[in-house]
Amino acid sequence: METLDRPDPTGQAAAPDRPVRLIDIAMLHAKLGLSAFGGGMSGLVFHEVVTRRGWMNEREFLSGLAVCQIIPGVNIGNLAIYVGQRLRGWPGSLVALSALLFGPFFVVIGAAMAYDWLRQIGAITAGLAGVTAAAIGLLLVVVIRGTSQVSRQVGSLAVIAGTAWAVGVMRWPLIPVVLVVVPCSIAMAAWRRRADG
Amino acid sequence: MAESNPLIALAMVFGPLSLASIGGGVAILPAMQHQAVDVHQWMSPQDFVDLFAVARMSPGPGSMLATLIGWKLYGVTGAFVATVALFLPSSFLCYAATLTWDRHKGTKWHSILQEGLTPVGTGLLAAGAISLFRIADAGPASWAIAGATAGILLLRPRFPPISLLMAAGLCLGGLHLLGIDVR
Numbered sequence: 293m294e295t296l297d298r299p300d301p302t303g304q305a306a307a308p309d310r311p312v313r314l315i316d317i318a319m320l321h322a323k324l325g326l327s328a329f330g331g332g333m334s335g336l337v338f339h340e341v342v343t344r345r346g347w348m349n350e351r352e353f354l355s356g357l358a359v360c361q362i363i364p365g366v367n368i369g370n371l372a373i374y375v376g377q378r379l380r381g382w383p384g385s386l387v388a389l390s391a392l393l394f395g396p397f398f399v400v401i402g403a404a405m406a407y408d409w410l411r412q413i414g415a416i417t418a419g420l421a422g423v424t425a426a427a428i429g430l431l432l433v434v435v436i437r438g439t440s441q442v443s444r445q446v447g448s449l450a451v452i453a454g455t456a457w458a459v460g461v462m463r464w465p466l467i468p469v470v471l472v473v474v475p476c477s478i479a480m481a482a483w484r485r486r487a488d489g
Numbered sequence: 490m491a492e493s494n495p496l497i498a499l500a501m502v503f504g505p506l507s508l509a510s511i512g513g514g515v516a517i518l519p520a521m522q523h524q525a526v527d528v529h530q531w532m533s534p535q536d537f538v539d540l541f542a543v544a545r546m547s548p549g550p551g552s553m554l555a556t557l558i559g560w561k562l563y564g565v566t567g568a569f570v571a572t573v574a575l576f577l578p579s580s581f582l583c584y585a586a587t588l589t590w591d592r593h594k595g596t597k598w599h600s601i602l603q604e605g606l607t608p609v610g611t612g613l614l615a616a617g618a619i620s621l622f623r624i625a626d627a628g629p630a631s632w633a634i635a636g637a638t639a640g641i642l643l644l645r646p647r648f649p650p651i652s653l654l655m656a657a658g659l660c661l662g663g664l665h666l667l668g669i670d671v672r
Contacts, residue, residue, distance in 0.1 A: 323651075327651050336650055339642070339646075343647070344646075351607050354606070354611055355602070356587060356610075357610040358607070359590055363511075363583055364508050364510050365507065365513075365576070365580065365582065366575070367550075369552075370580070377587050392549075393553075396547060396549025396550070397569075397572060400544060400549065400553040401560050401565070414670075415663075419661055422658045422662065423658040425631035425634035428625075429634065429635040429636065429638025429653070431615075431618040432636075433639050437643075438610070442608055448607075452608045452611045452612040452615065455613055459612070459613060467511055470609065474606065474609055477608055477609055478601060478604075478605030479605075481605040482601050482605075484604075485601055
């Protein structure tokens with residue numbers, strides 16, 4: 293939790309001293325591609341990229357994640373593009389996305405071939421439900437850390453709760469919700485900046 | 490004829506869907522079904538549901554369903570074309586967007602935008618957790634696993650999460666083998 297204690301008004305920090313090697317980006321994304329089931333992978337990416345490796349800080353990750361989710365595309369694929377781009381430019385993005393998809397590409401085809409046999413095995417289905425539940429736990433970690441980062445800003449807390457409620461509970465379409473919430477949140481950030489300075 | 494070549498047809502279906510998948514791959518699921526089953530009649534509705542289940546059971550993004558549709562139609566080449574068509578257009582857009590985002594790092598408006606977007610990203614993740622609970626039909630066991638995972642990682646941020654994912658899978662899979670089905 294070190295990064296939480298250090299105020300970071302510019303959002304610039306935690307840039308690694310040396311450039312991250314492409315092979316490390318590839319290895320991480322190959323692992324990410326093969327290790328999460330049924331969604332919830334963003335929590336795992338956060339753990340590996342921010343908590344464990346310190347390749348970027350929480351604010352960089354979360355704001356980049358919002359950009360990735362707002363524009364079209366598979367969220368986890370966009371996140372690979374962002375992480376790769378941020379660390380090593382276009383070669384980083386290319387390597388991250390390719391490594392992310394390489395393993396699942398062959399596994400999913402193998403699974404389709406074995407499908408008739410696999411669906412008889414209830415233990416596999418039950419086990420995958422367990423993996424999904426743990427992946428939800430990883431997401432909760434990011435939500436808790438992101439929330440505690442802004443715990444003194446009532447407006448930001450309202451933005452978090454409002455977005456979660458509208459998209460998660462009410463299942464309103466993401467784009468209109470974001471079109472309302474983002475300008476409000478940015479206006480509050482600008483207002484705080486003016487009040488501070 | 491373009492329409493008679495299955496590879497071109499796959500690219501023509503998934504390329505535009507790539508740019509339509511606003512809010513993630515789930516957004517284009519109904520459109521995928523419509524194109525694969527009704528429009529092009531590449532497979533029966535039951536085939537589609539089976540492939541969907543396989544994609545959900547497998548590691549990686551759920552959108553690997555596109556890979557399977559391509560595979561069903563034209564083997565590994567079809568799978569490759571469908572995957573590239575689904576990921577390439579949105580990836581270029583994402584690259585351009587995040588590059589622009591990074592170029593302006595350090596400017597005052599960038600840090601204001603970043604500060605404004607951060608809670609939105611957090612809220613969207615919370616929404617993701619909520620809808621995962623719903624999709625997975627999660628019960629008390631899932632809540633307990635999710636809570637325990639979060640607790641361990643908050644107390645020990647460097648604990649390897651893969652081991653937690655595997656332990657959770659083994660736990661529910663093992664209980665099933667003992668005749669206890671909990672979710």
